[in-house]
Amino acid sequence: MPARLKNILPYTIIVLLLACEFAFAQDYGDSILITSRISVLVLLAVFSAAILLYTRWARQGKTLFIRKIAGIDAVEEAVGRATEMGKPVLFIPGIADMEDIETIAGISILGRVAKITAQYDTPLAVPVRYPMVLAAAQEVVEQSYVEMGKADSYDKDSVRYVAGEQFAFTATVNGMMMRERPAANIYMGAFFAESLLLAETGNAAGSIQIAGTARPEQLPFFIAACDFTLMGEELYAASSYLSHEPLLLGGLKGQDFVKIILVIAIIIGTILVTLNIGDWYTSLFEVI
């Protein structure tokens, strides 16, 4: 795809969608386009524009400040510790399938972790619950080893399918933790009731533990049992942060810009609703 076309394509799609939304909404009512979703479309347009704008600035060499995230910095230290101890790094990309964005975030972080383990020749173990995740994780780990010039060190069975059942998977991974005593356990992705079973076992095994999930109900368990925890959005930022690539960091800045807009929108909404004049405002954000 030519570079110029690639640059203008996303903007074109956004403009066309907005134009269609307004044009058809007037002519056909809700028969073609769902007008009640216009607020989502506007937010999507602003979001996409912000990400593309910051990405362009990053490409042009503009310095973008990203705050330090202790949990992500600890990943490199954890792999270093495993190297010194001669023990493996255990990475769990959650227990959801590839259709879950948290799993994709986990797989992205796995790529960065695999590059570090390849660099130091540290053994890596990645148990997975779904065959699709197995295929993706094997591809990512192999690619990372190839890119680091360590294709010979890559062990295909470092990424292994262990069980399809939630607690069978947990039992297997807990067994691995107690038998192999990995120096570092990294949990990145979607976790459910097994989060504490895994993290407490890892804690008992004496491993340094770093967790990241976007599920607020599992965060207290990870915070209680792990050394570092990435909360919510930090999970999605981790792969970009670890890559140190300005292009990806631009995407993070775009996200921060939208967050500022949303914070302002929430403050305005809170004031209007408190004054009992906010019905029209809250209706703007209702999506059917």
Added chain:
Amino acid sequence: MRTTVPIIVAFIAGAFLTITFFFNPEQTLFFDATIKDGREGVLQWMTIVSGFALVLGVVSIVRVNARAVSRKSEGWFYKLMTLLSVFAMAIPSMMPTTTDSFGGGLIYSILPESWSYLFGTARGSIYDWLFEYLDSPMMETMFAMLAFYIASAAYRAFRARNAEATLLLLTAVIVMLWRVPMGEAFLRLFSDNLPEYINTFIMGGFNVSVQRGIIIGAALGAASMSLRIILGIERTYMGK
């Protein structure tokens, strides 16, 4: 090629599902297919690809465990049990249940037809028996163990090491008192409205506001990552 094709597929599938979200699903997309059909078609492709990937999962579990058994490495007996379990669950469930089923004529020329109730996944089959009396109780046991893990994690989390941890401990004690009937009765000794205040201010106030903050941040992060993947900016999920 290995990078370009997945990016194009991700862009087309992602853009299609995003754009059609704004259109009436009953509208005709092309020929007689509606937008709803198109969306379902994309999702069905995902299921089909997952079906093929299942073979990779079986190959992985057999290869890793068979190698450990053949080398008699540590814990080889458990790995042998894993292998036996995989086949004990899979083979009887895939066997034909009647002579008319695919391969049924051949199977029931070897085995007595009265054994047919053992195969498939219906009630009383080998698969059902293993699931009901082995798999399910083991899963429930694992889940039940969570209570002990919560106790040990809570003990560590609630140690009053500094001001913040002490605040956490006090809040946890108040919430735990409010959650149990005896505790609630104790709180009502001080004021009849105390349990309602705890519910309103701690659970509905601090707790919900913090959770919503995390959820909004996570949703933005997920949306941002999805957009970066659709637009081809984020390629880290391919190891790039």
